[in-house]
Amino acid sequence: MNEVTVRSATDADWPAIWPIVEVVVRAGETYTYPRDLTQTQRRAIWMQTAPGITLVAVDDDQVLGSARVTPNQMGGGSHVANASFMVGPAARGRGVGRLLCEAALDQARSAGFRAMQFNAVVETNTVAVALWKSLGFDIVGTVPEAFDHPTKGFVDLHIMHRRL
Template sequence: MEIRDAVPGDWPRIWPFLRDIVRAGETYTWPRDETEENARQIWMTATPPNRAIVAVEGDTVLGTAKMGPNHRGPAAHIANASFMVAPGHGGKGVGRALGEYVLDQARADGFRAMQFNAVVETNTVAVKLWRSLGFEIIATLPEGFLHATKGYVGLHIMFRRL
């Protein structure tokens, strides 16, 4: 598996699984009917210090991440990131590899910490992964996420120093 900055040609291999993950309504705070044009603009923005990243094996995109500052101005030293692993590639270390890469890159880019603003509490695989990589749940917004099948569930804010 190779992890690298995404290029525009990766988008046609990212969009199908990104679309399906968002439409499922289980892990992302995006509108379930997000358009491809808007999703591409959000995900593929790579103007420094923002980055779009892919994990690939040959021509197959196994997963993707995006990272950049969580806020602007005097709070721009705290990074934020989002991750998606393509269905069929979960449980193979793709998420962990992307997470480790993003943490290393954020540190190299001069960020002092990373904060995840919206980790759905029922996404236990992600919560377990982020905890294993040193993140703490610093708050949970009760009923902060309307899950497609479980109704209102908590939304974690997770944090770790770099």
Template sequence: MRIREATSEDWAQIWPFLRDIVRAGDTYTWDRDVTEGRARELWMSTPPARTVVAVDGDTVLGTAKLARNHMGPGSHIANASFMVSPDHGGRGVGRALGGYVLDLARADGYRAMQFNAVVETNTRAVALWQSLGFEIIATLPEGFEHPAKGFVGLHIMYRKL
């Protein structure tokens, strides 16, 4: 597996699994019926933000987006989002992307990284981020409407770089 900057050509492989993950409605705070155009606009970042992909040969296994969490005086805190194709889950793609993005954020001069909305029932993601040094600093009770579990909490997770 190799991780590199995403190109516009990667979108054709990113969109199908991104669409399915968002439509499932159990991990992302995006509108479940997001259009391809809007999803591309949100995911395929422009500088200073970055989008990367994990690839095996020509196959995109997963993707991540790194950006400032806030503007101005808060721009030293990074934010990131991750999506791994369900066809390639459980193979360490998320962990590899997480480590890569943390290194990239550090190299870009960020002082910390904050995740604003980790769904508490997404226990695999919560465990992964905790294993990479993130801590839950707050939970917004009933901040997310899960399609099967109803209203569940949204964790805010933080890690100093």
């Protein structure tokens, strides 16, 4: 792996982001998105416009993963960011998720957000839970059996938060 860089995504990146989003969502193990969303529906969710932003992690112009940052709520809750991350199967375990999260935190801070919150971190996604904790996130709540995992049944969802 050469040096991985993180930059803002462009519309031209979508064809490389789509296969990553598709494999992660269809697996149904880490996101609450409906598994049967079309490419058009997923693009509308993933590719953010201001005040949100979509990021890509690239290595020699190959997209390895992507992140989206958006206000967690509207109005009085819009000072807290929310973010989602997806890394392609071939790039997992290579630090891509960490780079994307660090970049997302920087983007959120620069945009004036005061905190970042993840609303639905599946408890069985132990790699992500450990990564978010190592980056300063705390579990501030757990919703019992709020996620229907395709192989493990009903498992908990964590709400994770950190100040910026």
